[in-house]
Amino acid sequence: MMDTTQVLYATLPRRIKAAIIDGVVLLSLMILSPLSISMLVGRDAANGVLMYIPPVLLEPFLISFLGFTLGQYIFGIQVISVHDGGKCRLPASFLRYFSKTILGSLSMVFMLFSKKHQAIHDHLAKTLVVLSRKKIEQNPEFANNGETEQNFEADISYNYPSVLRRFIFFCIWAVIALIIVSIVAECSALLLVPGYTINTEKMPKHFEVAFNLIYSVLFIGFAIIASKGSLPGARKKAKTASESILK
Numbered sequence: 001m002m003d004t005t006q007v008l009y010a011t012l013p014r015r016i017k018a019a020i021i022d023g024v025v026l027l028s029l030m031i032l033s034p035l036s037i038s039m040l041v042g043r044d045a046a047n048g049v050l051m052y053i054p055p056v057l058l059e060p061f062l063i064s065f066l067g068f069t070l071g072q073y074i075f076g077i078q079v080i081s082v083h084d085g086g087k088c089r090l091p092a093s094f095l096r097y098f099s100k101t102i103l104g105s106l107s108m109v110f111m112l113f114s115k116k117h118q119a120i121h122d123h124l125a126k127t128l129v130v131l132s133r134k135k136i137e138q139n140p141e142f143a144n145n146g147e148t149e150q151n152f153e154a155d156i157s158y159n160y161p162s163v164l165r166r167f168i169f170f171c172i173w174a175v176i177a178l179i180i181v182s183i184v185a186e187c188s189a190l191l192l193v194p195g196y197t198i199n200t201e202k203m204p205k206h207f208e209v210a211f212n213l214i215y216s217v218l219f220i221g222f223a224i225i226a227s228k229g230s231l232p233g234a235r236k237k238a239k240t241a242s243e244s245i246l247k
Helices: 012-041 045-050 053-065 070-074 090-103 105-112 120-125 133-138 140-145 163-192 205-227 241-246
Strands: 077-081 127-131
Touching: 012 053, 012 070, 012 077, 012 105, 053 090, 070 077, 090 105, 090 120, 105 120, 105 163, 105 205, 120 127, 127 133, 127 140, 133 140, 163 205
Parallel strands: none
Antiparallel strands: 077 127
């Protein structure tokens, strides 16, 4: 197991920015790859599958052989193995990629709960996302963009629920918020949009945008509150005088 005492972890905002760049690259590849392959070999069922192989292979191969994607390179971060600090093996890279694709933002937000700032897909693949060692060597001040291990439980004044309990209650409250915001958005559309009924297939665009924005804010807010042990159901509790003495 590698020594992580001096490791500087990539922050959540930095990883999101890198993911946006990678998303643009992936979208471009998903458009260009089918067009290129169809021009070369024509269109049929077999070629239809072939067209989407390059986008699927891109990130796992980049992570395994280079240690970073284009977005990660631009923002100075890299993916390393928990075990030895080297590059992630290819099978683990595929596991990491597909679990991230399936879980989406739920995986990323787990970074707020993790001691080593790992998303769920990082835990599954046994990887860490850290600041680029080369960038730090070239510019030592770049190290200021990283974070050290976080440990809310180190607060000697409180007893914290486990990470799993905090994360589970965050998920519960996120679902409750989704239901409430959906109901409010639906009721608002029924009252304010002429001709809109409960049977209308699609909500007006401006209502949909507002709904997504409000829910995104609540989602992130609940995650931050939950990670710090302040969400109902998984709240930190003040230690008694005897517990503080034992500590």
